[in-house]
Amino acid sequence: MPFISQTQRQSDYNLIPPSCPIVIDNGASYFRIGWAGESEPRIIFRNIVQRPRHKITGETVTIVGDHDPALLKYFDCTRSGPRSAFDNNVVFQFEIMEYILDFAFDRLGADQTPINHPILITECACNPVQSRSKMAELLFETYGVPSIAFGVDAAFSYKYNQQLGICDRDGLAICSGFTTSHVIPFINGEPAYEACCRTNVGGYHVTDYLKQLLSLKYPHHMSRLTWEKVEELKMEHCYITPDYASEVRLFQKGAKEAEEKTRCWQLPWTPTPVEEPPSEEEIARKAALKERQGQRLREMAEAKRSSKINELENELKGLEFLIHQLRHVNGNDIPSFLAETGYVSKQEIEAAIVKVTQSLRKAKGEQDEIEEKPDPSTTEKYTLIDIPDNMLTPEQLKEKKRQLFLKTTSEGRQRAKQKRFEEELERERRNKEDEQRRLENPELYMEQLRVKYRDLSEKVEQRKRLKTNGNHGNESNNVSGGVGRGERLNAAQKERMRLLTTAAFDRGKGEDTFGIKDEDWQLYKKMSKDNDDEDEGPNEDEAELARVASRLREIDPTFFPKSEASSSGAEPPRFRPLTKEDFQILIGVERFRCPEILFRPNLIGVEQAGLDEMVGVSIRRLQQSRSEDIEENMTNSILITGGSCLYPGMSERVEAGVRMMRPCGSLIRVLKASDSVLDAWRGAASFASTMHFPRQVFNKKDYYEKGEDWLRQYQLKYAF
Amino acid sequence: MVEWFFWNRADITRKVFCDDELFLWGLGQRVLRVAFEEMMEQEVIEAEMILPTHLRFKKIQMHEKYPKGQARGRHWKHLKQIIQAENYQNYPADEPNYVNIETPPSMHPRKHICDITGFEAPYSDPRTHLRYANTEVFKLIRSLPNEYVQRYLALRNAAVVLK
Numbered sequence: 001m002p003f004i005s006q007t008q009r010q011s012d013y014n015l016i017p018p019s020c021p022i023v024i025d026n027g028a029s030y031f032r033i034g035w036a037g038e039s040e041p042r043i044i045f046r047n048i049v050q051r052p053r054h055k056i057t058g059e060t061v062t063i064v065g066d067h068d069p070a071l072l073k074y075f076d077c078t079r080s081g082p083r084s085a086f087d088n089n090v091v092f093q094f095e096i097m098e099y100i101l102d103f104a105f106d107r108l109g110a111d112q113t114p115i116n117h118p119i120l121i122t123e124c125a126c127n128p129v130q131s132r133s134k135m136a137e138l139l140f141e142t143y144g145v146p147s148i149a150f151g152v153d154a155a156f157s158y159k160y161n162q163q164l165g166i167c168d169r170d171g172l173a174i175c176s177g178f179t180t181s182h183v184i185p186f187i188n189g190e191p192a193y194e195a196c197c198r199t200n201v202g203g204y205h206v207t208d209y210l211k212q213l214l215s216l217k218y219p220h221h222m223s224r225l226t227w228e229k230v231e232e233l234k235m236e237h238c239y240i241t242p243d244y245a246s247e248v249r250l251f252q253k254g255a256k257e258a259e260e261k262t263r264c265w266q267l268p269w270t271p272t273p274v275e276e277p278p279s280e281e282e283i284a285r286k287a288a289l290k291e292r293q294g295q296r297l298r299e300m301a302e303a304k305r306s307s308k309i310n311e312l313e314n315e316l317k318g319l320e321f322l323i324h325q326l327r328h329v330n331g332n333d334i335p336s337f338l339a340e341t342g343y344v345s346k347q348e349i350e351a352a353i354v355k356v357t358q359s360l361r362k363a364k365g366e367q368d369e370i371e372e373k374p375d376p377s378t379t380e381k382y383t384l385i386d387i388p389d390n391m392l393t394p395e396q397l398k399e400k401k402r403q404l405f406l407k408t409t410s411e412g413r414q415r416a417k418q419k420r421f422e423e424e425l426e427r428e429r430r431n432k433e434d435e436q437r438r439l440e441n442p443e444l445y446m447e448q449l450r451v452k453y454r455d456l457s458e459k460v461e462q463r464k465r466l467k468t469n470g471n472h473g474n475e476s477n478n479v480s481g482g483v484g485r486g487e488r489l490n491a492a493q494k495e496r497m498r499l500l501t502t503a504a505f506d507r508g509k510g511e512d513t514f515g516i517k518d519e520d521w522q523l524y525k526k527m528s529k530d531n532d533d534e535d536e537g538p539n540e541d542e543a544e545l546a547r548v549a550s551r552l553r554e555i556d557p558t559f560f561p562k563s564e565a566s567s568s569g570a571e572p573p574r575f576r577p578l579t580k581e582d583f584q585i586l587i588g589v590e591r592f593r594c595p596e597i598l599f600r601p602n603l604i605g606v607e608q609a610g611l612d613e614m615v616g617v618s619i620r621r622l623q624q625s626r627s628e629d630i631e632e633n634m635t636n637s638i639l640i641t642g643g644s645c646l647y648p649g650m651s652e653r654v655e656a657g658v659r660m661m662r663p664c665g666s667l668i669r670v671l672k673a674s675d676s677v678l679d680a681w682r683g684a685a686s687f688a689s690t691m692h693f694p695r696q697v698f699n700k701k702d703y704y705e706k707g708e709d710w711l712r713q714y715q716l717k718y719a720f
Numbered sequence: 721m722v723e724w725f726f727w728n729r730a731d732i733t734r735k736v737f738c739d740d741e742l743f744l745w746g747l748g749q750r751v752l753r754v755a756f757e758e759m760m761e762q763e764v765i766e767a768e769m770i771l772p773t774h775l776r777f778k779k780i781q782m783h784e785k786y787p788k789g790q791a792r793g794r795h796w797k798h799l800k801q802i803i804q805a806e807n808y809q810n811y812p813a814d815e816p817n818y819v820n821i822e823t824p825p826s827m828h829p830r831k832h833i834c835d836i837t838g839f840e841a842p843y844s845d846p847r848t849h850l851r852y853a854n855t856e857v858f859k860l861i862r863s864l865p866n867e868y869v870q871r872y873l874a875l876r877n878a879a880v881v882l883k
Contacts, residue, residue: 009768062771071769087799090818094796095786102775102782110777126818128802142780193816197823212875216868245831245840252839252853589838602830605877609826617823625814 005030005045005065013109021118021688022108025153025681028086029178029203029643031065032681033104036120036688041681043107048082049096064103066228088200089124089180090131094138101143114144118697120688122153122680125182125196129712136711140700147697149688151716153177154184155191156683157641157673159718162189163686166671171637172618174611174654176598176644178202183614185622185634189719195622199608201601203644206238207231209604210594218585224267233587234594237263240649241592242656244600251589262588269583305363312360319353449552456545463541595647599657612657619662635666641673641680687718835872836860849873 016035025032027047034041045065052075053060061075085096105115119139123132132150139145154175161167169189175182179202185192211230215222241247251258326346438445597603599610609617619634635658640650651670658668673679687693696716703711774781797805808817834841834853841851845861848869852858861869873879 063769064771067769090799090802092796092799092802098782098785099771102778103771105777106772106775110775112776114777114779126816126821128806128818130797130802130805142778142785144777144779193821194814196816196821198821199823209875212871216871248833248839252837593833593838600826600831602826603833604875607825608823609828613826613828614823 006041006043007045007065007107008043009107010042010109013111016117018116019118021120021693022115023681023685023688024104024119024121025684026091026122027153027178027643027680028084028089030677031100031104032678033108034681034685036685036693038685039682041678041685043104045103047086047100048084049099050077050080050082052077052080062099064099086179089177090128091123091135092131094134097135098138098142101138105143116144116146118147118149118688118694119145120149120151120684120693120697122156122684123150124180125152125154125184125191125198126193129708132714133708133711136703140703147699149693149697149716150714151684151687151718152184152191153680153684154182154641155186155716155718156681156687157676157679158184158186158191158639158683159189160679160683160686161639161641161671161673164674166674167637167639168633170633171639172615172634174615174638174640174645175642176202176611176640177642178204178644181598181611181614181642181644183611183618185618187622187626191718192622192625193715194625195618197614197618197621199601199606199610199614201597201604201606201608201610205604205606206594206597206644207234209597210234210238210590213590213594214585214587221267221583221585233265235646237587237591238595238647239592240595240599240647240653242649242652244592244596247592248589258588261591262586263591265585265587267583267585309360309363312356312363316353316356316360319349319356323349323353446552449548453545453548453552456541456548460541460545598644599653610657612654613661615654615658616661632666635662635668638668638670639673640670641676643677645673645676692717835876849878 021036023034023036023041025041029047031043031045031047032041033043048065050063051060052063052072055074055076063072063075083093083096085091085093085100087093091097121135121139123135127150135150136148139148154173157175158167158171158173162169169186171186173182173184173186173191175184179200181199181202182196183198184196207227207230210233211225211227214225214230218225251261323346326349593603597606599612601608601610615635615638622634638654638658640654651672655668655670658670662668675682698706698714773783803818806817808819811817813820832841832844832851833839834857835850836857837853839853841853843853843858844851845858848861848864850861850869850872852861864872870879
């Protein structure tokens with residue numbers, strides 16, 4: 001990171017005389033504070049404040065600036081995002097401003113007494129007087145500052161570079177900051193605010209644009225694209241092209257230069273351990289294991305079966321013995337005799353015998369018994385059918401009805417069996433034909449299958465998409481309250497609407513006759529049926545699709561079932577293992593598309609002119625306000641400063657842009673500030689150390705006596 | 721000395737002020753930090769990232785100015801309100817003020833770029849109003865869920881905002 005915060009507590013505060021001013025560069029991105037006359041600010045930090053709660057104590061603490069994110073884990077930062085005192089480039093939240101000034105003075109070493117050094121603080125161009133007065137009040141009342149001066153940071157930067165000899169007394173300063181960009185013309189060393197112009201696009205917007213673009217392109221890496229990280233990316237990789245259209249054409253064609261210009265960010269990624277295909281011996285070993293297990297199971301089953309057969313045989317023998325015994329006993333003694341064994345009568349014993357023999361036979365695996373049973377039952381039971389009704393008693397009639405029913409059902413079952421058999425035959429035949437065709441001409445066959453697969457899959461997908469889009473449309477209805485965008489009611493829903501409206505339509509004076517006729521209630525059946533029909537239709541297609549897919553998988557080694565991702569960007573395909581490429585973020589076109597918004601704010605929707613056009617606007621305004629003809633020299637010294645001006649290629653683009661606006665042959669010289677970021681502070685520091693400075697400040701008495709109107713008119717004089 | 725260890729920070733400050741003001745004033749900052757240490761983790765203290773509540777160079781402390789429990793900061797005017805309150809129309813129009821110096825809309829003919837890829841975009845989708853460069857991008861646009869469409873439009877400040 002090129003910008004580093006310096007927040008070491010300074011120890012020499014008490015050594016510095018009270019006449020030495022403190023110089024503050026109060027920027028929307030960074031806050032810089034130091035002593036006048038020095039070349040570097042002492043303290044630099046990001047101009048933000050966080051107020052999280054400590055997790056253990058529950059205390060709300062204040063943290064100013066950016067700090068090591070590892071330390072923030074002790075705090076609950078969910079409800080406290082970083083807050084800035086700025087709105088566009090004007091300070092409006094003075095509570096936050098106070099925290100920031102507290103921190104800054106504390107780190108500068110202020111200890112005992114109220115700050116008794118004069119303060120030079122920067123503000124934006126044409127700062128509203130409310131903001132200015134509140135700032136003055138804050139400094140006077142709370143910190144006890146003796147005197148204050150306000151200045152514009154771009155002007156300080158220009159003056160500093162003028163002292164260094166980089167730019168002339170007359171010229172333009174293009175200052176591109178964090179939230180805004182200004183173009184300020186300088187005449188005789190003084191800024192001409194009436195010709196100044198400001199566009200509300202700055203470094204913050206560029207970073208935000210890049211962040212949004214990358215998040216939309218790589219939604220599953222969104223958690224990695226924090227604002228700080230994206231700002232780092234922007235500072236490292238973004239550049240400005242002299243001509244956007246030609247550069248973008250390179251990328252569109254896919255030329256080699258485009259490949260070189262695309263940068264790739266590889267996210268940390270661990271490959272999933274690949275399971276090797278089991279080797280030969282593995283397979284053999286597993287097969288042997290399975291075989292052994294099967295064998296064991298079979299043995300167990302065999303053992304169980306034989307033990308069961310033994311049991312049954314024993315029982316049978318016992319029962320036969322019992323019957324045999326019964327023959328020897330008299331009729332009267334039967335109950336008492338049987339009471340011991342648990343059977344009540346002879347019939348029971350006989351029934352038990354029959355059952356046991358049957359189960360024995362089943363255990364032994366004889367199937368014939370079962371097959372024969374239905375036939376005799378059918379022939380014997382349908383005796384009553386042929387007898388006409390009038391000859392039967394009521395009971396017999398009932399019996400007849402039952403027999404009729406049984407007959408029809410069994411006939412139906414037989415017919416179904418027959419049909420199934422026929423279908424089987426048919427399928428066999430078709431398969432055989434298929435095989436034949438395949439053997440004859442494998443290529444053509446595969447081709448046909450592939451085509452069929454593609455068509456079917458498209459159909460299925462479309463139907464699915466319609467259904468889900470319709471559902472999405474309906475869901476978003478509930479969320480946003482508007483009509484589903486573009487997804488019209490599908491056929492089923494249209495039908496339902498029609499039915500509902502026709503049924504519910506009140507035909508005026510007549511009474512509501514819905515429901516008198518039975519057919520009316522069929523309406524509900526129709527309405528719900530429509531929905532069901534919709535779902536059943538695609539199933540045939542899907543079944544067909546599955547069949548074709550399985551076929552293709554068997555015969556075609558290169559076939560790969562198409563994954564069902566409906567929105568290609570929305571989710572990573574789940575059907576193949578994630579590779580290294582999934583974890584790369586490619587930044588190609590975005591590299592120069594994002595800083596382009598400085599020159600074309602229309603790309604973000606800001607309806608203002610870009611940096612190059614602003615130069616023209618500013619010069620035009622200058623011509624309107626002053627009659628002198630000085631604008632020929634203006635473009636001779638155009639200084640670009642500000643943190644958002646560090647993109648490579650900026651000066652060439654500005655020069656090309658200005659050349660388009662100015663008459664042919666005018667001198668155009670674009671100069672880079674010696675240090676775009678720190679120059680504003682340096683200029684202010686050098687200004688504060690001149691003799692001129694004490695005449696520019698105002699103190700508390702002045703402020704309260706002269707009032708707000710005077711403060712409005714107050715402007716620093718930069719030249720001497 | 722043990723009496724200083726209260727849970728609430730504000731209590732600590734008060735205790736420091738009401739007892740033995742002169743004696744403790746000299747220790748002041750360090751005392752508060754020591755007391756706090758009992759509750760805070762070591763590295764947080766060493767990093768010194770927390771802003772102390774009492775700073776001696778201030779005439780009015782923060783917790784006096786904004787007492788706890790009151791709605792803090794809701795009364796700050798936003799920029800739009802500030803500008804409105806400025807009443808710039810009462811002053812002569814050629815004087816530069818915050819509103820005056822804004823840049824007018826661009827005079828250049830507008831060049832559209834594709835919302836998704838960034839290439840030149842001569843076409844725009846009538847259904848979603850996104851701009852696209854060629855047919856592949858168009859297929860992609862048509863398959864996007866609505867949420868993404870709105871986000872792309874929001875990049876251009878063209879999203880439908882339902883309030």
